[in-house]
Amino acid sequence: MRNVSNRTFNELIHINFLSESIIVFLIIAKLSAQHIYVNMKFSIVTFILLSISQILNAQVQNEYVVSFENAVHHEAQIKATFPNIQPGTFSVRMSRTSPGRYALHEFAKNVYDVKVTDGSGNELLYTRPNLHQWDITGHDGTVIVTYTLFGDRADGTYSQIDETHAHLNIPATFMYAPMLRERPVKVTFNNRQDLNWKIATQLIILGGDSFLAPNLDYFMDSPVELSNHTIRSFNVTSGNAEYEIKLALHHEGTEEEADQYIAQIEQVVLEQQKIFGDLPNFEYGEYVFLACYLPHVSGDGMEHRNSTVLTSTTALANDTTYRNLGTVSHEFFHAWNIERIRPGSLEPFDYEEANLSGELWFGEGFTSYYDDLVLCRAGIITPETFIQNLTRTYNYVWNSPALAYYNPIEMSKKAPFYDAATSIDAMNRTNTFVSYYSYGSMLALALDLSLRSDKDELTLDDYMKLLWTKYGKTNTFYTIENLYLTLREYAGETLADNFFENYIYDSKVPNLKKGLNSMAYFLKSNAKKAYMGLALKFNDQDMAVITDYVKKNSPAYKAGLTKGDVLLAIGNQTFSTQEQYEAVLAGLKPGKEVMVTYLRRGEEKKAEVRLAENPTKEIVPYTKPTEKALLNRAKWLNIVEAEETEVPQEEEKN
Template sequence: MKINILSLLFIAISISLQSQTNRYTISFENAVHHEAEITASFPQLDQGVLSVRMGRSSPGRYALHEFAKNVYNFKATDSQGKPLGIHRPNPYQWDISGHDGEVKISYTLFANRGDGTYAQIDETHAHLNIPATFMYVTHLEDRKIEVDFRVREDLNWKVATQMPKLMGNTYTAPNLQYFMDSPTEISNYGLRQFTVDNNGQQQNIQFVLHHNGTEAELDTYFEQVKKVVLAEKEVFGELPNYDYGTYTFLACYIPNASGDGMEHRNSTILTDREGLAEGGMKNNIGTVAHEFFHGWNVERIRPQALEPFNFAEANMSGELWFAEGFTSYYTNFILCRAGIITPKEYVEGLTGTFNYVWNSPARQFFNPIEMSYQAPFVDASTSVDPVNRDNTFISYYSYGSVLGLALDLSLRQNKLNLDDYMKLVWQTYGKKEIPYTLSDLRKTLVQYAGKEFGNRFFDQYIHNSEMPNYEELFNSVGVVLKRATDKPYFGASVNINQFGVGIVQRNTTIGSPAYTAGLDNGDVITAINNIPLTTNQSFGELIAQFKVGESVQVAYTRFGIPKSTTVVLSADPTYTIELMEENGGKVSKQLLKNRKDWLKVE
C-alpha cells in the first residue's frame, strides 16, 4: 500500500493542533444554590509553573470587578490525576507546579447577578459572562478553545452564544479574546430571526429572549427589533460582516435580572427586571438600539487604547465620549427614525440629558477626553468612600451624546450630516478593523467637513469644555430651547422625611445658592424663615412659593449641632426643549424640511 507523505503530514498537523486546544466543561447540578462546577484542561505545556488566572475586567466594562471572589474548591492535577502543588501569589492567580505537560483544574463558581458583567445561575437560567465564569492562561491566548455546556435537560435548557457550535452543546472559539467576548445564555428561551441582505451576502439576525411572557409579546417586540436593525444599517450603509454570519441578541427580561446592556463582537447582552407586558415593550427597546449600534461603533470602530483588551487590569480610553457618547446620541434618534417614538417624544426626551450636561460644574475640571478617563472609577465600579462626582464628573455617555447632537446639527447647516461622517469613519477604520486614535477622529472630520470646521470642533468642544450655541442649532430644525427664568432655584436635593425634617440628599452643586450658603450633603433642614417643616410636604413646592432673588433663612443641624444660614434664591437654570409648534410658534417650510431631513421622518 502506498503511503501519501502529504496526507500523513496533514494528519500530524491536525493532531498537533487538536492537542493544543484548551477544553472546558461547566455543569449546573446545584443551580438552585447558584453554583456551577467547572473543569478545564491545558495540554502540551512547557515545563515549569503554569499560572492560571481569573479575570478582573470584562469586555465593554472599564472598571475592575475581581471575579476571583466567587471561586472556591479549586483543585489541580496532571494528566494522570496526580494532585499538583498550588501557590497563590495574589488574589486572582493560581500558580501550579510539578505537572507532566498537562494541567487539569476544577473549581466551584458562585454566580447570582444577571447582567452584562457578572454571571447568574439559578433554576431559571445559566447566564454566563465568560470572564466572570472561566479561568484562563495568559500565554496560551492564541490557542483554540472548546467548551462543553452540560445543560439541565430537566429544565429544557438550550444554549445561545456567538460562539459557533462544534457538536451537541460543545462550542468553540478561535482564541482567548473571542472566548472572553462571547457571553452565553442557557435557558428555555424563545428565538426569532431574520436575514438581511448585506452587499450580496446574507447576514442572520437572531433575537433570543428568556422571559415569562407570551409568544405573541415576543413577536410584537421582534418587529421593533427589526426596525432598529434596518435603521442602523442605513446610518452606515451596511452591516458589519459578522464572523460567523450571525448576530445574536441575548435578552433576559426576568424579575431576577439586573438592568444592563453590554456589547460584544457578534452579540449583545440585554437584561432587565421588566417583562414586555410590564413596561419592557417600551422601556427596553432603547437598550437594543444602543447595543446594536456598538456592533459598528466600539466593536469595529475601535479605540486603539482598548486593543487588545486586558482582562487583568482596568481598561482606559480617552475616546469614550465618541464610542459611548455618540452611540447614546443615536439611541433614541434611531427609535425616532424607525417610527418607534414620535419626533415630539424624541425632542422633548433630549431635555434631561441636555440640562445635566449644560448645568454641570464639572466642565471646569475635565474636558470630554478626561471624563472618558474616569470610566474605571464609574463604570459599575464600587467604592465605600464618599466622592464629589456630582460636581466633578459628567457621564461620557451624556456628554458625548449632546456633542454628537451639536455636531450633527452644525454639519447640517453646511449641507453635511453626522451619518456621513460616521460612514467615513467606518470605511476608513471600522470596516478595515484599524484601531483609531483621537487624532484620527479629528483628521477624518477635517477630511469630511473642512479644516476650519473640524479643528474648531475638536479645539473648542473636545480638548476644551466649551458648549456649542444650542439655541441657534435647535432653531435651525424648528426646535425651541427655553429657560424658565422666573422659577426660583435652591440648588440642593432635599427630601422631607416622616419626622418633618428635610435631608440634603447629595453634594450641593458648586455655585448654586445652597452651596454658596454653606449647605452640604447630610445637613438636616428644620425650618425655612422660622417656619418648621412638616411631614407630607414637598420641599420643591415650598421653595416655589418664593421669588427669584429672594433671601430665605434656613435653620438646620449638622452632626446634631443647630446652625442657620441665608440662601439667596437664583433663577432655575434648567431648560425645556420643544418642537417650535408645540411652543406656540410658526414653523416655516424650510425649518420643517430641515427637521424631516434630520429625523428622516415624514
C-alpha cells in the first residue's frame, strides 16, 4: 500500500534528481516488470542482476545493516547510514502506521540506545520534538544512526526476534528519513548461520544477504522472514509472462504437509486468476507467501505488493487448517483488490497519521466475500460450509443495531478505531460497529446475487474484472463514484442506482429472497424461537456471565440487563452449561413474559423480560430445486449440482 505500487517506472524515470545510473537501473527494472527476463536463460538473468548490483553499489542510497546476536532476548542491533545529505537539520523517524493497517501503532516505543555520528565517526547531538522523531544537526553530509530494537510479536504489523526467527515488519523495525522518500534503500542482514536461517522477502536480491528497495515506500511494504523455513514454489503463466509463486513456510510440521499445502495454495491462485483473467504484474517475477505457523505467533494476515504475511497458531496437521487457507485466499485476492485496484484515499500512504478510507467495505469486504467463495470453487471447502459461513455473517451484519448509525462508507472510516488499534476504555462495539470486512462481504453477496438473477450472464466476477481493467492495470486510483459509475456501465443505471443509493450511501438491508431463490436457496426464519438478545459464557464456576454489551432494543436491553451480569435462572429453571441454557430458552415462546434472576456486582436482582421472536435466519437449500436454479448454483459455486437437504415443504415458501 504505497506510492510505488501505483506509479509506473516511466514516471519514476522522469524524477529530475535521479542520476544516470539510477535511470539505467529503472530501465532494467522496467524490463523486469515486463518479465522479459522470465523466459531468458539463467546466464542472462544473472548478468542483469549483477548489472543492477554494480549500478547500485555506485549510487547514493540509504543503507541498513541488521544484526541478531542477542536474539534470545528479542533484540536486534541496527545501523542506518544516510549519505549525501543537504546542510541543516536532518530528521529521522519511526513510523506510526504500517501499509495494510489503518490505525496508529507507536513503533518508537521499542527503540532505545540511540547513537548518532557523522561520516567521520564524530558524535552528533539530536533533539526529540516528539516521541517518533530525532532531529540531528552538525553533520558533515552523512548521518549514521545506531539503535537497539526490541520485538516480540509476530504478525502482520509488528516484529518478533528470537532464536526461532527474525520476523520483521519494516515500519516496526527501521528508522527512516521522510525527506529521502524517493531514494533507493539497501539492507544487509548479518544472518544467524548458526541457526540455519534463510531469508525470504519481496525485496530485490543483490547478492549474499543484501537486498534492495527502489524507494522508501516499497521498502516499508516489504516484510522479511529470517528463519530455518521450508521453500516450495510453482509457476503460473499469465499472458506472455510467467511468475514464480513461492511459499516460505516456517512451521513445525512435515515435508509432506508442506507439499500438500503448496498444492492447495496453487488451487487458490489459479481459481483467483480465473476471476480477473490474468495475474497482477509482479514486478520482479515472483510473489512470496511468508507463512509462520507456530505456537508463539499471533494470528494475522497482511497483504503487500508482491508478498503477504501469514501467521497462525494452527498447524498444518490440524483439521481446521482450511482457516489458514482462508487467509491465503483473502490476502492473495488483495494482490488485485487494494494493492492495484486501489482507493485514492490511501495514497500517498501516511506514516505519521492514521490512514482514513471510506472504501474499505469494497477493498476489504468484497475481498472477504471472495476468500471463502474461492475455497468453495477450488473444492477446498464444501458448498455447505460456504453457505454456513454466509449464514453466520448474514446474521451478524443485518441484525446489528449499528446500521441505524452508519452506512458502509462511514463504517469503513471507523477502521482506525478497530484495525488492531489498542485502547483501555470500553467501547460499545455491539451497538455501534459492524466490521467492514463482514459488512462488505454481505454487500458483495447481495450485488452478486442481484446481477446473476436480474441480468442475463452478469456476475460480480466480471464487474471486478472490469474494475481491474479500468483501474488496476492502468495504475489509476479509484473513488466511490468510480465504483458507482463502473457498475452503471456494466449493469445499467437502474441496478447501479438502486444498489448505491440504498446500500452504500444508506444502510438499508437488501432483500436477498429473489437472488437466493435463483440459486435454489431460501432464508428460513427462526421467528418461532424465543430471543433475549445477549451473549453468554459460562465461567469456571458454571455461572452464565453476560460477556458483551446487550443489543439495543432487545428484550434483555429493555429489561435493564447489561454486560457483567450473571444469569441465575429464567423463571424457576436454572442452568450450568450453554446447552442447558439453550434448552430452557427453547422451551419458551416469543411474547412470553418471564422473570429473570441475576447477580450484579454480588447483589441478587430480578427483572421481567418479554421474550421476542428470534431475528436470525438460515440460508437453506430447496429440496426440489429446478434445473435452472441448480445450473445457476453450479455456475456460482463451481459445482456439478447442489446437495439436497430435507426441510419442511411449507418453509420453502418463506
